[in-house]
Amino acid sequence: NLVEMKLLLQAVGALLCCSLSSLNTLDPKGKNVCRSLRDPSTLECCTGWRQEGKDCTIPVCEGEQACLKNELCVKPGVCRCPPGYFGAHCKTRCPSEFWDSDCRQLCPCYPYGRCHPVTGECTCNTNRWGPLCQFPCRCARHGHCDPIYGNCTCDEGWWTSTCAKPCQCMSGGAVGPSCEQLTGRCQCHRGHWGLKCPVSCNCYMSPCNQRTGVCECDPGWWGPSCDRRCNCDLTHSSCDPASGQCLCQPGFQGPYCNKPCAPGTYGSGCMMSCGSCKDNQTCSVIDGACAACDPGWKGTQCNSSCPFGFYGDGCKQTCPHCRKNEPCDPETGNCGSCEPGWTGPRCEEACSNGTYGKACSFLCKPCVSGRCHHVTGKCICEPGFQGESCESEHIHLKAITCLCVCVCSSGIRGAVLAGVLVPLLLLLLAVLFCCLCCGGGPADGKDRSLPHFSLQFYVHLTYALHQTLDYLKSGVSNTHTHT
Numbered sequence: 001n002l003v004e005m006k007l008l009l010q011a012v013g014a015l016l017c018c019s020l021s022s023l024n025t026l027d028p029k030g031k032n033v034c035r036s037l038r039d040p041s042t043l044e045c046c047t048g049w050r051q052e053g054k055d056c057t058i059p060v061c062e063g064e065q066a067c068l069k070n071e072l073c074v075k076p077g078v079c080r081c082p083p084g085y086f087g088a089h090c091k092t093r094c095p096s097e098f099w100d101s102d103c104r105q106l107c108p109c110y111p112y113g114r115c116h117p118v119t120g121e122c123t124c125n126t127n128r129w130g131p132l133c134q135f136p137c138r139c140a141r142h143g144h145c146d147p148i149y150g151n152c153t154c155d156e157g158w159w160t161s162t163c164a165k166p167c168q169c170m171s172g173g174a175v176g177p178s179c180e181q182l183t184g185r186c187q188c189h190r191g192h193w194g195l196k197c198p199v200s201c202n203c204y205m206s207p208c209n210q211r212t213g214v215c216e217c218d219p220g221w222w223g224p225s226c227d228r229r230c231n232c233d234l235t236h237s238s239c240d241p242a243s244g245q246c247l248c249q250p251g252f253q254g255p256y257c258n259k260p261c262a263p264g265t266y267g268s269g270c271m272m273s274c275g276s277c278k279d280n281q282t283c284s285v286i287d288g289a290c291a292a293c294d295p296g297w298k299g300t301q302c303n304s305s306c307p308f309g310f311y312g313d314g315c316k317q318t319c320p321h322c323r324k325n326e327p328c329d330p331e332t333g334n335c336g337s338c339e340p341g342w343t344g345p346r347c348e349e350a351c352s353n354g355t356y357g358k359a360c361s362f363l364c365k366p367c368v369s370g371r372c373h374h375v376t377g378k379c380i381c382e383p384g385f386q387g388e389s390c391e392s393e394h395i396h397l398k399a400i401t402c403l404c405v406c407v408c409s410s411g412i413r414g415a416v417l418a419g420v421l422v423p424l425l426l427l428l429l430a431v432l433f434c435c436l437c438c439g440g441g442p443a444d445g446k447d448r449s450l451p452h453f454s455l456q457f458y459v460h461l462t463y464a465l466h467q468t469l470d471y472l473k474s475g476v477s478n479t480h481t482h483t
């Protein structure tokens with residue numbers, strides 16, 4: 001518990017420290033920020049102000065100047081009633097002609113409107129408009145005036161700019177009692193027309209234009225009174241309301257528009273031809289779309305060729321390397337022509353049978369021990385031959401780097417000799433090498449003589465070695481003769 005208390009205290013301390021330090025960051029250019037009198041390097045709020053954020057914007061009214069209840073401190077030492085109030089205890093509302101704290105401002109729209117107690121903004125009375133409510137509304141009894149523009153909005157059933165006239169829509173003919181404010185036009189039921197919808201249309205079962213009374217035939221009917229039936233296939237056409245002629249939709253034809261386009265054609269009037277659909281399948285009579293395209297074609301209608309460098313089914317295959325990077329046939333992938341030295345439909349085969357070069361049209365010269373290069377026609381010789389036709393042999397000096405060491409071992413003598421001699425020989429070489437090194441080799445070009453002591457040593461050593469070898473030889477030959 002003690003530990004917990006300690007941690008808590010530390011946390012609180014840190015928090016206090018933080019908040020104090022952040023409070024202390026005053027902006028030197030902030031409002032009412034002054035330099036301290038005691039220490040000019042530090043900043044503080046000027047007298048009469050309290051800090052808020054990085055500025056000192058809160059006025060202070062303290063001591064004798066302290067504000068009463070309901071009052072607001074508006075400047076250092078100055079108290080006022082809140083906006084819209086006045087009086088010793090700020091309990092009295094401002095009269096309509098005033099606003100602001102202590103009712104110090106005159107309301108300019110009085111008496112035709114009221115002022116907002118804080119902003120002074122005008123709210124006009126119902127029959128006035130304008131920024132200061134200075135204009136009287138000109139709407140009649142059934143209209144309401146817009147406080148900014150002064151224009152009228154009419155009650156239902158009234159129209160004109162001042163809402164002075166009643167609509168008088170015909171009951172039965174009109175949808176409701178209200179009409180357009182500018183024209184006085186009522187909204188008619190289907191089958192009625194006229195400004196106030198008094199007249200029935202004369203169009204069999206179809207409606208008519210609400211202004212002119214001209215018939216607007218329903219689908220499947222035609223004639224001035226829409227009383228004549230169309231003979232068209234209405235799922236694929238409409239009929240001309242004046243002539244009764246069938247107007248076919250894309251993909252259909254015939255006087256009644258009931259015949260789809262012939263295979264291989266599509267569209268409006270069947271005027272378009274299908275693209276290259278796969279396996280000669282026909283395209284959609286309406287939009288020409290194919291289920292899939294033939295090799296070499298792409299697009300919904302299969303009417304665009306493969307892009308440059310591609311061919312085949314879905315244009316997914318890459319062209320081979322044709323002459324000068326020319327594109328291949330979009331359907332087959334074959335090249336028009338090949339680079340020199342190459343042949344075959346896709347230029348993948350080198351020239352053969354003694355030909356070379358462009359279109360394999362040149363005959364190779366004889367190559368005696370070699371073959372002809374398919375691009376250049378030059379002979380490429382077999383190893384060991386040279387010359388333009390590989391006719392002459394090539395003479396090479398073969399570096400002989402092979403060193404043969406024969407160790408002839410015959411019986412024990414050989415074995416002993418080898419066993420003893422080889423290590424001895426090695427020892428001798430090592431010592432010799434060491435002596436030459438330690439004794440100092442030729443330091444420069446002038447002094448090439450070996451130091452005296454090492455030469456002596458070398459001579460002794462060689463002598464000793466010879467003795468040993470002689471002894472060993474005789475010993476071995478003795479044992480040999482004994483056996």
Ligand SMILES: *[C@@H]1O[C@H](CO)[C@@H](O)[C@H](O)[C@H]1NC(C)=O
Pocket residue numbers: 146149151152153
């Ligand atoms: C009044 O006039 C204003 C501005 O011309 C316009 O935006 C508004 O729709 C009008 N109101 C009516 C009811 O006509």
Ligand SMILES: *[C@@H]1O[C@H](CO)[C@@H](O)[C@H](O)[C@H]1NC(C)=O
Pocket residue numbers: 279280
């Ligand atoms: C595709 O149609 C054309 C024209 O109708 C015809 O000449 C061709 O033989 C057909 N090909 C196949 C593979 O059916």
Ligand SMILES: *[C@@H]1O[C@H](CO)[C@@H](O)[C@H](O)[C@H]1NC(C)=O
Pocket residue numbers: 272288299301303304
């Ligand atoms: C393919 O057919 C469509 C539809 O008719 C057309 O808009 C488009 O231009 C045609 N594209 C080519 C490359 O002909």
Ligand SMILES: *[C@@H]1O[C@H](CO)[C@@H](O)[C@H](O)[C@H]1NC(C)=O
Pocket residue numbers: 352353
């Ligand atoms: C190469 O020559 C042989 C024999 O004359 C012939 O059978 C073959 O078709 C030729 N090949 C080419 C690629 O010309």
